[in-house]
Every structure is written in structure tokens, then in C-alpha cells.
Amino acid sequence: MKKVLILSGKGGTGKTTVAAAFISIEKARAFADCDVDAPNLHLVTARLPEPEIFDYYGMGVAVVDPDLCIGCGLCAESCRFFAISMNADSVAVVDAPACEGCGLCERLCPVGAIKTEENVAGRRMLYTITGEPNKDGVSSKGRKTVFSTAELRMGSGTTGKLVSEVKTALYDHADKDVPIAIVDGSPGIGCPVIASITGTDLVLLVAEPSVSGISDMKRIVETARFFDPQIAVCVNKADTNEGKTAEIIGFCAEENLPFLGRIPFDSHVTAATNAGSSIDRIDCPAATAIRSIYNRVREMVLEYPSAAEDK
Amino acid sequence: MKIAVLSGKAGTGKTLLSVNLAYVAKEATYVDCDVEEPNGHLYFKGSEDAKRTTVSRKFPVIDDGKCTSCRVCVDFCRFNALAMAGETVTLFDNVCHSCGGCAILCPSGAISEEDRSIGEVSDYRVGSVRVLSGKMNTGEAFGIPIIRTLFSRIDPSDGTVVVDCPPGSSCAVMESIRDADVCVLVAEPTIFGSHNLDMVARLAKLFDKQIGVVLNKYEEGRENPSEHYCEENGLPVFEKIPFDKDLGMHHSEARIAAQEEKRYAELFSGILGKANKAASGGVS
Numbered sequence: 001m002k003k004v005l006i007l008s009g010k011g012g013t014g015k016t017t018v019a020a021a022f023i024s025i026e027k028a029r030a031f032a033d034c035d036v037d038a039p040n041l042h043l044v045t046a047r048l049p050e051p052e053i054f055d056y057y058g059m060g061v062a063v064v065d066p067d068l069c070i071g072c073g074l075c076a077e078s079c080r081f082f083a084i085s086m087n088a089d090s091v092a093v094v095d096a097p098a099c100e101g102c103g104l105c106e107r108l109c110p111v112g113a114i115k116t117e118e119n120v121a122g123r124r125m126l127y128t129i130t131g132e133p134n135k136d137g138v139s140s141k142g143r144k145t146v147f148s149t150a151e152l153r154m155g156s157g158t159t160g161k162l163v164s165e166v167k168t169a170l171y172d173h174a175d176k177d178v179p180i181a182i183v184d185g186s187p188g189i190g191c192p193v194i195a196s197i198t199g200t201d202l203v204l205l206v207a208e209p210s211v212s213g214i215s216d217m218k219r220i221v222e223t224a225r226f227f228d229p230q231i232a233v234c235v236n237k238a239d240t241n242e243g244k245t246a247e248i249i250g251f252c253a254e255e256n257l258p259f260l261g262r263i264p265f266d267s268h269v270t271a272a273t274n275a276g277s278s279i280d281r282i283d284c285p286a287a288t289a290i291r292s293i294y295n296r297v298r299e300m301v302l303e304y305p306s307a308a309e310d311k
Numbered sequence: 312m313k314i315a316v317l318s319g320k321a322g323t324g325k326t327l328l329s330v331n332l333a334y335v336a337k338e339a340t341y342v343d344c345d346v347e348e349p350n351g352h353l354y355f356k357g358s359e360d361a362k363r364t365t366v367s368r369k370f371p372v373i374d375d376g377k378c379t380s381c382r383v384c385v386d387f388c389r390f391n392a393l394a395m396a397g398e399t400v401t402l403f404d405n406v407c408h409s410c411g412g413c414a415i416l417c418p419s420g421a422i423s424e425e426d427r428s429i430g431e432v433s434d435y436r437v438g439s440v441r442v443l444s445g446k447m448n449t450g451e452a453f454g455i456p457i458i459r460t461l462f463s464r465i466d467p468s469d470g471t472v473v474v475d476c477p478p479g480s481s482c483a484v485m486e487s488i489r490d491a492d493v494c495v496l497v498a499e500p501t502i503f504g505s506h507n508l509d510m511v512a513r514l515a516k517l518f519d520k521q522i523g524v525v526l527n528k529y530e531e532g533r534e535n536p537s538e539h540y541c542e543e544n545g546l547p548v549f550e551k552i553p554f555d556k557d558l559g560m561h562h563s564e565a566r567i568a569a570q571e572e573k574r575y576a577e578l579f580s581g582i583l584g585k586a587n588k589a590a591s592g593g594v595s
Contacts, residue, residue, distance in 0.1 A: 012322010
């Protein structure tokens with residue numbers, strides 16, 4: 001199974017629109033949403049059945065037993081995350097959202113007053129679609145289609161771990177003969193993005209033609225290159241700033257990054273999104289452009305030797 | 312007054328609103344907390360001459376000569392950042408959270424810690440606006456120490472503080488809104504926008520913050536799921552920023568719209584006024 005990941009660095013450039021269209025064009029039988037901070041792919045994926053839902057446990061959170069606490073302050077002094085302070089009564093108090101669950105306070109407490117307790121930090125969803133294909137192309141030929149996604153609880157950390165679980169669930173449950181899995185990534189260049197890139201065969205960057213968009217694209221290219229997938233670029237809303245689109249195409253040429261095409265600004269996209277549909281099902285300029293880009297993605301990823309199996 | 316500008320979804324217009332609010336506030340500090348993809352410095356030009364400070368965090372260094380392969384550190388590390396490779400301990404620095412536990416617990420003193428740069432903070436002035444901008448090194452996983460450094464530099468005597476938050480509702484966002492007087496949520500007119508507005512509105516409520524929404528890319532007469540959300544949930548709408556090619560082009564070219572045209576200065580001054588009122592406890 002080849003793995004195609006859609007990223008952008010900057011948010012709001014059209015990752016999910018492109019990913020949903022790719023899924024529909026490929027009639028993908030394996031896909032995932034790794035933007036666990038703000039997942040949206042399920043909103044434009046037609047006719048999903050009820051998912052299997054799993055609690056996601058974060059790293060745990062420190063809990064103090066105030067009756068046992070002797071007020072020595074060792075925990076507060078040692079916490080690198082400023083998650084424990086001593087209150088007016090000299091009792092340790094945990095700021096749960098700041099706690100990263102390292103367990104050091106529990107280990108150091110001389111009277112055993114602190115326990116690192118399991119905390120539900122989000123939920124992971126696995127949709128399995130079997131049976132006849134529906135007319136939206138979500139399932140294909142009666143075989144199994146798997147969609148893996150998750151939602152982090154507000155303000156929880158450890159997004160990378162949840163992203164890894166989403167990917168593992170996808171690869172474990174998808175049929176082995178699936179040619180291409182499509183994964184929608186998250187914005188930025190940090191923890192969840194890095195977790196999503198590992199084991200990916202091809203990263204498609206959806207760039208935005210603006211000064212900010214170009215700055216952000218360069219940083220995600222640098223980040224992706226730590227992991228050695230194939231990297232390709234397309235521009236969304238290309239005609240909103242032709243000068244900057246030309247600059248992106250020039251950058252790709254300099255950096256030897258395949259430039260796969262330009263998607264025009266198209267008001268059908270907002271309308272399709274709000275109807276909960278992929279743009280691919282509408283005959284419009286953006287859909288035509290995305291189809292042509294996907295053909296090139298497909299060629300690139302199928303020709304290339306597979307990335308190491310993700311574990 | 313401290314205004315946190317946030318949105319669950321990325322690319323809705325946080326930076327557009329933040330740089331323009333700071334500009335019209337005159338005496339202001341603009342804080343760019345989107346340390347993974349900072350853009351504010353592209354609008355407030357002059358970052359080349361900024362005072363820069365490196366932000367580091369501590370990573371363990373294992374002295375193989377002193378290590379007795381007792382596994383105390385490996386067994387302690389809940390992030391699986393330390394593993395035994397044969398007789399020696401190997402660090403996977405990408406998953407290390409710098410808790411410092413391994414160095415404290417090692418019974419043979421084989422683990423020390425060294426500071427390693429994870430990014431930098433720039434501090435400079437453009438006119439009467441002080442700009443504080445954080446930038447994480449590419450390849451790093453966690454930017455929170457950079458956000459903490461940014462906040463430690465804020466001086467309330469520098470006027471209105473406008474915090475341009477990272478996208479999402481993760482730990483980095485919470486860190487950014489912790490001390491805010493008012494949260495301004497920027498939403499775009501799609502179901503993605505309203506879905507993510509819901510997430511971030513709940514987060515702001517969790518912290519018991521004053522809230523106002525700015526509907527971006529607003530088109531009269533077109534369906535706007537984010538507007539519906541505000542109506543249904545009783546969230547005050549501070550302003551509707553129209554879908555406007557001129558505004559879009561200023562922003563795309565990294566120009567501060569309020570500086571370019573009076574009509575935009577008025578638009579953003581209006582939003583600032585409502586944020587001020589909400590922050591002082593008034594109902595908008």
C-alpha cells in the first residue's frame with residue numbers, strides 16, 4: 001500500500017478539499033484524517049456508517065492526595081512544565097492542562113501522595129464500510145473501505161501519539177491489496193505533522209499564493225525533507241495572486257520539486273463543502289484541475305519504490 | 312488589555328485580524344504565537360534588525376562510561392525517548408519532553424543535560440507597535456517553550472497586547488489564551504469553519520473568557536454556517552469582514568490593510584472597540 005499525505009504548512013490552503021477529492025477520484029479504500037486538533041474530513045465524506053469509537057489515553061495526569069501531601073514542595077520544584085504549585089496551605093496543586101504526564105513528581109514524592117492517573121485525552125474513530133459501492137464512490141466493488149480519524153480533547157497535548165494511532169489503525173484494518181491510502185494532514189510543522197510524515201511515500205503540499213503562504217511552504221518542505229518521502233507541490237487559488245503563483249513555480253524548479261498543477265479560485269468549492277460533498281462530484285474548473293493533479297500524484301507514487309513499512 | 316485571536320481551523324484570518332488590530336491600537340504589542348508557521352513578521356517589516364534570543368530546552372546526554380545498563384531511565388521514561396541498544400542507552404530526541412527525570416533518577420550519575428536550541432524569539436518595534444515573534448526550528452516537535460518565552464517578555468505598559476494564536480485547540484493554544492482578557496474567534500463561512508468555531512468556543516468558555524466572533528470572508532445573502540452557529544449559541548458577533556478582493560490582495564502581499572486604506576482602518580478600529588468593551592466586562 002502506497003501512502004499519500006496532504007500537507008500545507010500554512011492552514012486553510014485547501015488540504016481537506018484536495019484530500020476529499022483525491023479520495024473520491026481514487027475511490028480510495030483506505031483513508032485517514034490526521035488533523036486531530038481540528039478534524040474536518042468526515043464532514044465532506046459522504047454517507048459514513050456509525051464508527052467504532054475508542055477512547056484515546058494521553059500520557060496521564062498527576063493527581064495529588066491532599067491528605068498525604070506534607071508540603072515539601074519537591075514536586076513543584078522539579079516539574080519542568082510549571083504544572084504543580086504549592087497553595088496557601090502548603091499543599092501541592094496540579095494544573096492538569098499543563099501536566100505532560102512525565103511521572104517525575106510521582107516518582108520523587110517522598111510520601112507517595114501523587115499518582116499519575118490515566119486520562120482520556122480524545123477519541124479515535126474507525127469507520128468500516130463494506131458491501132456494494134454507493135453512488136458517491138465511497139465504497140468500491142463491495143470490498144472493504146476503512147476511514148480512520150480522531151479528535152483530540154480540547155487542550156490536550158501529545159497529538160503525535162494520537163496521529164500515530166490513527167495511522168496504525170488505518171494500516172492494520174485496510175485490505176492488503178489497497179493500492180493507495182490517502183491521508184489528510186494537519187497544519188504547521190510540529191509534533192502531529194512529523195508523526196504523520198513518517199512512513200509516507202509521497203507528500204503533496206497544497207500551497208497558497210501569498211507572501212505568508214510561500215514562507216510557510218518553505219518551512220514544511222524543510223521539515224518533510226528530514227524524512228525523505230517524495231515531495232510534490234500544487235497551488236490552490238492560483239489566480240488570486242499570479243505573481244506569487246509564479247514565485248512558487250520558480251521555487252519548485254530551483255528545489256527540484258515536481259510542480260503538479262494550479263487549482264483556480266472557484267466558488268463551487270465553498271458550496272460543495274457546505275453541502276458536505278467532495279468538489280470532485282461537481283463539474284467545475286477546480287475539480288478538473290484537481291483530477292489532473294491526482295493523475296500525476298498517482299503516477300509518481302506507483303512508480304516509486306515503497307517507503308519502509310510504517311510501524 | 313490582552314486580546315487573544317484564535318480559530319480552531321487554520322487559515323481563517325487570525326493573522327489578518329491580529330496585525331490590523333495591533334496596528335489600529337497604536338500603542339500595542341503584537342505577539343505571534345504561531346511558532347511553527349509565524350507570519351506576523353512579514354507584515355510588520357523590520358524583523359532583520361530585531362533583538363533575537365535563542366530558546367533552548369534540555370536534552371539528556373548519556374555518559375556510556377558511567378552507565379551501568381541498569382535501565383532505571385529507560386523504565387522511567389513514559390515517552391519512550393530512551394531505549395536500550397545492547398548495553399547502551401540511546402536517546403530518541405524527537406519524542407523527549409525534557410522532563411529531566413532520567414538525569415535526576417540515574418543512580419550512577421551517567422546522565423547530564425545539555426541545552427539545545429529549538430528556536431528563537433525576535434523582539435522589535437515598528438512605529439508604536441512592539442513585535443514579539445517566535446519561530447521554532449524545522450524538525451522540532453514542541454514549540455511550547457518558545458511560547459512561554461514570548462509571554463515572559465510581554466510588558467503591560469507597552470499598551471494593548473494582541474496575541475496571534477496557533478491554530479487548533481491544543482496545548483499550545485491554551486498556553487496562548489491563559490491570561491487573555493478577551494478571546495476573539497475568527498471563523499470562515501463553511502461547515503469546516505463552524506465545526507472548528509465550536510471547538511475553540513468551548514475551549515474559551517472552559518477558561519471562562521469573554522468571547523466575540525469575527526466572521527471573515529462574509530458574503531451577504533450566502534449561507535454562512537458560522538453565523539448560524541453564533542445565533543444558535545448566543546455568541547456575540549463583533550464584526551463581519553466582507554469577502555473583498557482588495558483586502559485579500561493587501562493581505563496576500565503582506566501589507567497591513569489598515570495602513571493602506573482608511574476604510575480598513577475604520578473596520579478594524581470598530582472591532583478593537585468592541586473587544587475593549589467586552590474585556591472590561593461590558594456586554595457587546
